[in-house]
Amino acid sequence: MHSSRFNRLTAYLMKTARLLPSACVLCGKDNENTLCQACRMQYFQATQIRCTTCALPILNHIHVIALTTKTLPRCGECIANPPSFDRTIVACNYVAPADQLVLALKFAHQLMLAPLLSNLLRDAILNSLDHPLPDVLTTVPLGQKRLQERGFNQAVEIGRPLSKQLGIKFQANLMERTRETRQQSSLHPDERHKNMRQAFIPNAQFIDQVKGRHIGIVDDVITTGTTLNEMAMTLKRFGAIRVSNYVFARTIPH
Incomplete structure (x- = not known):
């Protein structure tokens, strides 16, 4: 992690430690909730048009075309090279x-x-029109080494x-x-596919919860979608029969 980002995170956590539970974690203003309504509306209620497959923001004119043709908007990459997952819903972009919130967790x-x-992710899911909820x-x-180092799986x-x-069944050990794989964030996009290839398999104990089902995968951040695509493919x-991603934040390519 870059020192500047680490310093920002440290300052944020110090502020949060002083203010919680009677203040908003983002703006620090007195509030009975962890996140005040003003910050919720400003950062998590955007009307940004996204690709329904990978959740990247896309141009408004594509949305107009989609509405006139009665199809859901998709980005050019997902049209040209459709991933194995069917839908991605996010609560926000991975920006300040x-x-x-992700870094602190x-x-x-x-x-x-x-x-x-x-x-916040639940609200985004329920606000997505024409989206069937998954069965599980x-x-x-996480790999055992990383799980031992961190002590928990944030997802x-x-x-x-x-x-x-x-109101949906949660099976953390389904896959x-x-x-062990290398950390995706440290790899070039071209290396990420090789790193994750055949890295997952359904848990034999829960294989009956996969066949014929709509599976929802929860994660904290989606960047290239390589890991989620490998999960969906498997x-x-x-x-x-269907795989949907429910991810808190979407990284925006530079």
């Missing part, structure tokens, strides 16, 4: 100040933020309350890693 062990992230929710499994921390909020190979 929303990115600080993931690297500073601020687990009390997980219900807030799941709540799961997450991207599980988001997914568990999300399942209760949506397993077949091997799930469909074992009989899943």
Whole structure:
């Protein structure tokens, strides 16, 4: 992590520690909720048009075309090279100040933020028109080494309350890693595909929850979608009929 970002995160956490639970985690103003209504509206209620497959923001004129042809908007990449997953829904872009919520949860062990992230993600899911809810929710499994180092899987921390909020079964161990992989964020996009190839397999104990089902994958951040695509590809190979991604934040390419 760059020192500047680490310093920002440290300052944020110090402020949060002083203010919680009677102040908004983003603006610091007195509030009975973890996130005030003003910040919720400003950062998490955007009317940005997104590709329904990968959740990248797309141009408004594409949305107009989609409406006239009665099709959902998709970006050029998803049209040319459709991924294995069918839908991606996100709560926000991975930009300041929303990115600080992810960093605080993931690297500073601020687990009390997980219900807030799941709540914001739930709203995004329920606000998505014509989207069937999945039969079961799961997450991207961490490798044993990384799980031991971090002590928890941030996607599980988001997914568990999300399942209760949506009334959908949560099966954290639906998928397993077949091997340890390198951290995706440290790799060039071309290397990410090779790194994740055949890295997952359904847990034999829960294989009956895959075939013929719509599976929802919960995660904290989507960047290239390589990991989620490998998960979806594996799930469909074992009989899943649909795979949707529910991710808190979407990284925007520079």
